[in-house]
Amino acid sequence: MSTKDFIKKSVLNTFTQYDAPKLALALLTALALGILIYLVYRQFYTGVVYSRSFAVTLVGMCVLTCMVTLAISTNVVISLGMVGALSIVRFRTAVKDPLDLLYLFWSITTGITAGAGMYALGLVTAVVMIGMILFFYHWQAKGRVYIAVIHYLGTDAEDDIVRAFGRCKFVVKSKTMRKDSTEMAVEVFSKDPNLEFTDRLRAVNGVQDVTLIQYNGEYHG
Template sequence: MSVEEMIKKSILESDMYNQTISLGTVLTILIDMTAALLMGFLIYFIYKKFYKGVVFSRNFAITLVGMTVLTCMVTLAISTNIVISLGMVGALSIVRYRTAVKEPLDLLYMFWAITTGITIGASMYILAAMGAVFVIGMIWILCNGSQKGNIFIMIVHYAGDETGDEIFRKLAKMKYFVKSKTMRNDEIELTVQVSGRQDNLHFTETIRSIPQVRDLTLIQYNGEYNG
């Protein structure tokens, strides 16, 4: 008997084609899928709480929950059947996802959802829980503790150098950084990065009241502005 025939015989005589599911298997599937769903909801709420972009995408947040559950289901399938696992590897190798990720931090949540589904599908609950604790702690420290207040981009069109000096005097008590200054004939466009709170934007009215200021635009900064 050749090696190929021995492999075929060992596979065919194994229990991988047996569709009978025991009560223990059903309980394991229910526990793993429930745990994956709960962890998916946890990832959803963490993503919603620490989101720093301009527009929150609820569809993407829901996708994180579904990704956790589906990854767990795939892991449960391939962990008990070598034939399905080989077929799954071949199927996933030809799949191409072309959806652009606008926020780089979204990749962290995607990989968190995938790895959580894999670890729960392998019944490694402690690893999934400890991983969640470390990831949440990292996100809280880096995203919440490193920045106080909001960052805005202020674009002002005015005329005259004296007006520019007056604008900087109004900003003297604030933390700001000049990003660009463009001069067109008698009009000057000034772009300034300003740090402040949502409920303390009275400086815009003060600057707008300067006689030579023609208009003022304030945009919340999310890291994607190129001035």
């Protein structure tokens, strides 16, 4: 068979070899697993600002990847065209949290396995991933990281400020001195949801104000 005849036969088979129930099952499975990934991401998100659009993207990514896999596995000509089309796509959105890459690849690989009909593999992978996320979520130290910006007068207040942090782990990141006033930026790791150390800081003689900012970071103190 010549190359021309092979391509012609492949194109004609495109319209005859679709199995509607199989396609529907694959897409529904991808949708269900994508929703599962969405729920896991929403439940265990530890960042500062939760992005609902990114979470919804995980579901869409799973379904679209499944569709692409189904199209590629059906026809050789379509697969070549799909490779050419996807090769010109450029994504400019920066991923701020490295853990988001885990969810992105989980969504993409789930769509591929659903499109290939490997439903058991997709389910087993979901169970393993959820177990791994649960393990590390409960294993890591519970608490939040803050940046405390403190303005105080004089030099005698600094020792009292250090004592006011109590058992909280902290690291002085910067100190700006302007005549009698000083601005100190401190990275604080606190397990206390009430943040009682802020009350102790405000009670220190010489402290003018305290600004507390939560950020998504890892404490290395």
